[in-house]
Amino acid sequence: MEVFRGTTPVPLTAGKLRVLLASLLLGANRTVPFDTLVERLWGENPPPSARNTVHVYTMRLRRALGDGPDGAPLVRTRPNGYALEVAPDRLDVTAFHELLERARRAHTTGDAVEESALLTEALALWQGPALLDVPSESLQRGAAPRLADERLHALERWAEVELRLGRHAEIVGELDALTREHPLRERLWAALMLALSRSGRTGEALAAYRRVRRLFRDEMGIDPGEHVNRVHQMVLTGSAASGIPVSGRAGAQAPGAGRGPWEVAPFQLPPAPRCFVGRTGPVRSLTEFLTSRAYGRGGPPGGAGEAMPVGIVTGQPGVGKTTLALHVAHRVRARFPDGQLYVNLQGHCRAAPLAPSVALGRCLRALGLPGHQVPADEEERIGLYRSLLADRRVLVLLDDAADPRQVRPLLPGDPGCAVLVTSRDDLRGLAAIEGGHRLRLAPMTDEESVALLTGLLGPARADAEPGAVRALAAECARLPLALRIAAANVDALPQTRVAHYVGVLRSRGRLAHLVSPGDEEAAVRAAFDLSYRRLSEPAATLFARLSLVPGPDFAGPAAGVLMNRSPAGAGPLLDTLVSANLVAAGSGGRYRIHDLLGEYAAARAEGDSGAPAARARLFDFYLGTARAATELLHPRARRPPPPPVAGAGPVPPVDEAEALDWLDSELPNLVASARRALDTGHPAHAWRLADALRGYFTSRGHGAEGLAVCDAALAAARRAGDERAEASVLGLMGDIHFLLSRYEEADRCHSGSLEISRRTGDVPGQAGSLFNLGLANVHLGRPGHSIRYQEEALALARRAGDVDAQALSLHHIGIAELLSTRPGLGLRRQERALALSRRTGNGATLCQALAGTGIVAWFQGDLAAALAAFSECLELARRIGNPHLENNALSHLSGTRCDAGDYEQAATDAGQAIGLSRWTRERVHEAAALEALATVRRCTGDTAAALTDYHRALGLAREIHFGYGEVRVLTSLIEAYRADGRPARALHYGRQALGRIRATGLLLSRTRAFAGIAHAHLDLGDEPRAVRYAERALELARRHGQRLVMARALYVYGLTRRALHGPEAALPHWRAALAVFEELGVPERRLLGELVAA
Known part of the structure; x- marks a missing residue:
């Protein structure tokens, strides 16, 4: 740490002064509380005179630093601590963060050169490890690693930008040094491998992969993550030279620091058309439009308002729109090195037009996003699609659009991209609003038609009958589709003269011409007739x-x-x-x-006459193969017996990889077949297909597609009067809504399923619906409702002898009992659930029971037991590969470790939980993890960051109707605003918290809320109200056995007694609280010990 007054160094040789200055600088222009300064100066064993000594150190620091420009001391006294007033541009860590923010804005606008310069400038501020000469164990465990991680993240981003700018050769040396200095940062390894491969050093890139794999196996017993392995595949296949690393939205990355956004650029264009001739004007016009408006000619677009090029090719059927678009797309693809997307929008085919949401899902997967990360909501898909395409040069070809509404959601937001659309519709609205370049394609000229036929037939044959070739072009109305089919027919008859074929075409196809004179499509039908008859x-x-x-x-x-x-x-x-x-x-x-x-x-x-039977066989094929594939992937799922198969049965996949590949490839047909089955007299296929795909839809993130199939299946079941099928489909819809954090919709669907199951006497169906209703209601903050549903489900599980179902219901009843202020009963339920789950051997059930046991122990203040249960749960969740349960364990571990004072590990757990929840797109877990991280930040003195995270968590919890999460965040906001010196604001959120607690029945949360409200009233000088709330908090904590919350309530109650009657009145309550704090080993014992000793 270095300090300068002007250009003169300020010597600070005393270690304690450096600790004090570092603490104030890290909280520059904000109050740093006494407790934080004491903890950073002396750790867990401060001297009895710590506060007085802090005052002495502060006076020495003031003398060393001098006064500010306004003549006032730089270090200023505040009611609860000290603050150092310093201009943002005078502090390197502030300058570092400001440069990072400017780099982020440059990234958003697509200015990679500016982003690189800003990141380089930010990184140049670093002279070595942060706080290296500051002798504070607390700072070395907390702030120093956090700053180091920010630097490493900036380095990773810098490497990505340099690769994008083609500077791979220049950064190889630095990346090699960085991977040796930070061997566990996977993004640096991925960048090194790409840089080496693109520099023509493939052997060294492969050697780097072997090095990192050996390192990970030796150090941690695991292989590197998915993105390092993906880059390895790119190197092996030679695609690393063209694959571009892209920045996804933060929420779209996989969990963990190593989950980098390195993806292969998609190349989805169908093959270039064979024998393309003519169309000189349209080709030139489209090519110039697409390449002059997109980046690639010397940098980014000229201004912030630069529009993205949207080329539109319209025209009648068969005129060659797709052929022209493909030809142009292949011509310009080098100008779009980040990839080319192709989507057939099916605007005018027999199948229904492709919904924009489904098209977006396909594009997101093509851009490298795993299926389970694809949002269900169309607006979210649009936002994520445009985020993934930001700062990229991608060509999007949208073939056969129905209307502008189908196209607009698929338009990227970045002007570096370009879009080419084909349609029979003139898309006038798209051209008017989006500024598209519209080109109406006419039939080919006579010369172009003859040239195309000559190319397809061969010059020798065409030159031998030039008149017949011209006549054939006229008969085909100069439409490319008809010309190509006619040429294929002639080419298949090498002994037949072209003139003879023209005569046959005229004689056999003339009726089509007579139907509607001047209708060019008649020529196409005539060509079709001859091809079909052959x-x-x-x-x-x-x-x-x-x-x-x-x-x-x-x-x-x-x-x-x-x-x-x-x-x-x-x-x-x-x-x-x-x-x-x-x-x-x-x-x-x-x-x-x-x-x-x-x-x-x-x-x-x-x-x-065989078409109806063929259709039935096709439906059976899709249903049977889908069923076989999902049975491989989800063998435990409950399904109805398979239907009889008509004719040739399905060919089942041989393994999980083949099953998943088949389902992903056939997903559009599966969705369409459910709709088609409804309209063609096969309703049972629709709902059976929905049931067969249950596990696939819920595990792979195909929420929109799943709900589309369910809509058709529900209509089919109701049309057929099959109530059991209707209940099954409603249950699946509820499952999908639940996984999308739409708890109200899940509750409605499962309620409908339960009503039908009861009416039809379907006991397993009732059990499933009751269990799922219990889940939805506990997330909605209705524990009483949840208990009633789960009790019924438990009774049915016992009657059926289903031990696994019993354990799950007992676990969820235990959680609901705990939240309803019956922790003793909740603990007994959890203990029974844990015993049953260990008996069943089902890892997922055991994970949930362990989490429940830990939650009860945590609420009761038994931190050691809670940590043991959550740690075992986390280990098991990772072993069985269940990210949902891993997420739950991480959030609870963070909260427990924070209570125990292990802030560094608590922050790590919360950060991993946030990354994992965004990767799995589980918003309920993201809200919980954000609240956990905010609490760590509040406890470590970073109140501003804590408030930001709390409000993000609150907004998310309210958006998804996550009742428990909302109550927990509101209660935490009381404490956060108090710590920020705003007790009136704290009371505002206290009132909201109590209102939501009454509305949801989450009564156990009252204890924390009352204690926080009491403290806020005390801060405002309203001792009578403070006493009433403190007494109520203390009473509830004792009644419910919340030992840690009780000790904290005793501390607050002692503060109220001191305010009213002096220090002696507080001592009995503080001594009782101190005994609990010391027994649990929590950080509050230091402050309270000092108060008692004083």
């Missing part, structure tokens, strides 16, 4: 039945099911259709059919 009967049948596929694309097995053949048996037929240009082959063994061809195929299927 097919073998099996190929023609398959082509017609492909119109039965409910979604936008399909794979080989679905084609086999339609033909009642094996997947291999349908392969040659698909090859025939691809060769005839009737089906397009995509990546990953999937196929799609043009929307016009789909309409044509549907008309042909109307005359196919």
Whole structure:
């Protein structure tokens, strides 16, 4: 630590003076309480004269520092401590934070060069480890690691920006040194591997991976995290050279310091069209528009109001909109190195147009976001999508849009991106509001049509019959789709002259022309007719039945099911259709059919007597395979018996990875098939499909898709009058709403399911609904309701002999009993739940019982027992890989450790819980973790940061109707505003807390609230009210066995007695409180010991 007056160093050789100055500087311009200064100067064993000695040190420090510009001392006395007044620009740590904030703003605006410069300037302020020469164990355990972590985070961000700017070779040396200095920072290792690979040093990048893997295994017995392994795969596959590290929103990162946002740039464009000719004007216009408006020509856009380029290609069916868009997209893709997204919006195909929310979900997954992190709410998806695309250059191709409303949610917010849209609609509203460049595509010119046919047929054949080729172009109305199909037909008949084919086209297809003269689509239908008639009967049948596929694309097995053949048996037929240009082959063994061809195929299927049976087989295939896949992934789930399968049954996945891949790939078809089943006389398939996918929807974050399937399934069940199916679907909807923290909606759905289950006599259904209602109501802050529901569920579980269900219900009853001021009964319930769960061997159930046992012990002040239970719960949750239970354990560990005075580890636990909750998108856990972190900050004197976190937690708890969380935060705000010197504000939140406690029935929280309110009244000089609230807090704490809260209430009560009757009146109460504090080993024992000794 260095101090200068102007340019003259100020010597501070005494260690205690450096500790005092460091403490005041860390809380610059704010009051640092006496207790904090004493603890930082002497730790747990301060001398009896500590306060007087602090005063002496402060006078010495004042003399050393001198006065400020206003002539007043820099160190000023406050009622409860001291404050050091210093201008923000005179303190390096403040300058560091200001530069980081400016860098964040530069990141938001997409100015990577400015961001890099600001981060470099911020990091240059560091001359070595923070507080290295400050001899304070407290500061070395708390503030120093926090500052060091801020520096490391800035270094990681700096490395990411340098990589984005292409400075990989320049930073290799520094990254190598940083990984040796900080070997457990995974983001630095990932950056080093990328920098080495992009510098052409692939062998060294792989060696770096081997080094970090060996280090992690030796040090911690685990492998590096997912992002290091992903970068390793990028290096192995050669994609590290083009993959760009991107910054996701803070809430989108995986848990832990090492979970970096390093992702592979998506490349989703379908293959470039074969034999693209002509369209010179449209190609030039679109290319110039997309590349001149997006970054890439020397830097970011010119101003803050720069608009993102939105190119719009409109035109009639078959005119070549998609072909043109793909051709242009491939031409300009190098200008968008962060990736290219492609979405078929299905605006004019047989399936329903793709909902924007579903399209956003696909884009988020393509950008590297795990499925369970994708929000269910459409607005949240839009915000996250735009955050992930911030400061990136990504091209988004939206094919076959229905209208502007479908497009707008998919527009990135960053001007460095570009969007290309195709549609039959003119999208006039999109062009008007978003400033899009609209291009209406006309049929090809005669010359372009002849050139396309020449390219497809070959010059020799085209040149041999130039007149026939021109005639063929005219017959096809110069529409590219018709031209390509006609060329495929001619090419398949090498002995037939082009003129002969033209004659056949005229004779057989003229009826279509006569239907509506001048209708260019008639030419397309004529070409379709000739292609269709040329097919073998099996190929023609398959082509017609492909119109039965409910979604936008399909794979080989679905084609086999339609033909009642094996997947291999349908392969040659698909090859025939691809060769005839009737089906397009995509990546990953999937196929799609043009929307016009789909309409044509549907008309042909109307005359196919086997189509209804084929549709039934297809529904059975989707249902059966979905069921087999989810049984592999979720073997414990309760399901109804499988339905009979028509014809060829499903081919079940062989392992979990294959099961998950199949479900993810077929998700659009699964959602669409539920809707189609409802409309085609197969309602049972809709609700059975919903039930089969129960575990998949709730574990993979597909809330929007799950609710879409449930809507169709619920309508199907009600239409069929199947009440059991209706109850099952309502239960699934409740499960999804619960996981999305929508507790009111979950309560309504499970209530409806329970009502039906009771009416139909479905006992297992009743048990499940009752249990879930208990869960929803405890989160809503209605413990009495929760107990009644869980008691009923427990009785049914006992009747059925389901020990696992008994343990879970007992656990939740115990929690509700505790919150309802019956901690003794709650403890007995938890002990019984713990014994039963150890018997069952179910890790998840045992985790919850351990957490319940810890919660009761914590509330009763038995911190050692609580820590033991929470620690075992955390270890088990990590062993079984359950992030939800891990999150719960971390939040409770943080709170318990904070009470015990282990602030450093408490902050670490809370930080991990926040990261994990944002990764799993569990807002209830995020609110709890934010409250825990805020409490640590309050206890360590950082009141401003604590208040910020408390209010974030309060807003989140209220948004999701998390009643218990709201009450806990409101109670904590009483103490926080008191610590901030604002007792009147503390009383404001005290009144809110008491109101919510009365409304929710969370009566155990009254004790803390009353104690905090008493202290606030005392601060305001209202001793009579302070006494009344303190006495009430003391009475409740004793009644409920809350030993730690009772000791704190005794301390406050002693303060009121001292204020009214002098110090002697306080001593009995303080001695009783001190005995508890010393027994529990909590930090309050030092302050109270000093008061008693004085």
